[in-house]
Amino acid sequence: MATVHHWTGLEAKALRLALRLSVRTYAQQLGLATATVSKWESKLAGTEPRPDTQAILDTALARADTSVHLRFETLLSEMTSPLSAARRRITASGPRAWEYESWADDLDRVAIALSRQNFEFAGSLLSRWLVRFPAPELDEKGLYLHARSTTLLGDLKRDQGAVLGPLSAEHAYIDARAVFAQLDIPRRVAQIDLSLAVVTEMAGSLETAARKYEALAVDDRLSRRDRARARLWVGTALSKDGQHDYATRVMTAATRDFEELTEPDDWSVAHQKLALARRGAGDLAKALHHIEIARNSGTTESPMQRVRLDTAHGHILISDPATQDDGLLVLGQAAVVASQYGLVHQLRSIEGIKAMSEGLASPQQR
Known part of the structure; x- marks a missing residue:
């Protein structure tokens, strides 16, 4: 697909x-005046469109189908003389000040889109x-x-479940870590290390993930909130590995941190994790107590x-x-939403939970 890094009347x-x-x-x-387009032509x-109009043209080109892109590239090739080719910037050039601002704004929009699981728009x-x-x-x-x-x-x-491989969360995080290290921003490097530990856990390497979390839980490069998250995730990995009692102690300490930091969302997630740890330990009454707290906070x-x-x-x-x-009814409802997004x-x-439940069911229950 063609990409224009700076529009002139020629590209327009x-x-x-x-x-x-x-x-x-x-x-x-x-959404422009006819006279504006006539001036370009x-x-x-x-002539160069204004910065806000550059963004409008970017969007129009991005939304065009493959046949339009092919015609666009062909027309540019035919319309461009050696002199104007030097002035065109279809090939890469550094961003201008207004492009930096637009880029930063778009990253804020990406964060919002990811929080809503609007993966297509974020991508x-x-x-x-x-x-x-x-x-x-x-x-x-x-x-x-x-x-x-x-x-x-x-x-x-990561949220889509693409954890390992060339087009995965792990690959993207490693690339980002290298750039933050090059820029000498230790806090960002440590945050990426935390994300990579999550990837390790999701890939099933629970003991390795727990060790990574433990190191990050006392890493001064991270904020207190991020260190508390690392401590919580130590407990998550340990609980998945069957060490439910110790996991509960670690998670409880993280929960106190989130309460002191006034972080209601993290506090809610901590109770969700505690609920699963208590379930693993066989204490279903406490598990239900914690999950109710999580659902209502x-x-x-x-x-x-x-x-x-x-x-x-x-x-x-x-x-x-x-x-x-x-x-099973609740899990079915969760599956519908998960599939939808x-x-x-x-x-x-x-x-996996359903399969485990069926495996544990008695012959009469089956």
């Missing part, structure tokens, strides 16, 4: 012709910048934005968190034959 005209629109219709679709490479925003400005061509400010973008790409891949209501809470609740309910049917890792967890 080529896009109109590629879209096969009249000057008037093109202006209407872009008369001055071509001698399109990240691709827009990562494809446009390769890292070797960036100054320090650009590299920082590139590393933040790659970190968010890792978050996206926290301020973020995202599809991911709903699925996690319902999965934990369903896991506890099916552990008791008296509430097994209710548990493409939460592959959560779907695998739900299916």
Whole structure:
């Protein structure tokens, strides 16, 4: 797909012709005056759209289908003389000040989209910048934005369940870590290390993940909140590994930290993790107590968190034959939401819990 790094009237005209629109219709679709488009077409490479209009043209090109992109590239090749080729910037060049600002704004939008599990929109925003400005061509400010973008790409891949491999969360995090290390930003490097430990846990290497979390829980590069998260995740890994009692002690300490820090969402997640640890230890009464706290606290209501809470609740309910049917119903509802939002890792967890429940059921129950 073609990418324009800086629009002039020449590229704008080529896009109109590629879209096969009249000057008037093109202006209407872009939300601009017909006179503005006419000016582009008369001055071509001698005029440049305003920064906000550059973004409008970016969007129009990004939304075009493959045939339009092919016509656009062909027309540019035909329209460009040696002199104007030197003035065009289809090939990479460093971002301008307004592009840095737009890039930072888009990263805020990506964070919001990820919190809502809108992976398609988040991915399109990240691709827009990562494809446009390769890292070797960036100054320090650009590299920082590139590393933040790659970190968010890792978050996206992790939430989708793509944990290992060349197009995975692990790969994106490693790339981001290298840039933050190059920029000498220790806090960001440590945060990436924490994310990589989560990837290790998700991949099933629980003992290795627990050791990584333990080291990060006392790492001064991290904020107190991040250190508390690391401590909580030590407990998560230990609980998954069957060490439920010690896991509970570690998680309880992290829960106190979140309460002191006034972090209601983290506090809610901590109670969700405690609930699963108590379930693993066979104390279903305490497990239900903690999951009720988790369900009635926290301020973020995202599809991911709903699925996690319902999965934990369903896991506890099916552990008791008296509430097994209710548990399967809750897990079924969680699976529907997980499927709707493409939460592959959560779907695998739900299916694993169901399979385990069926394996433990007595012949009469089956």
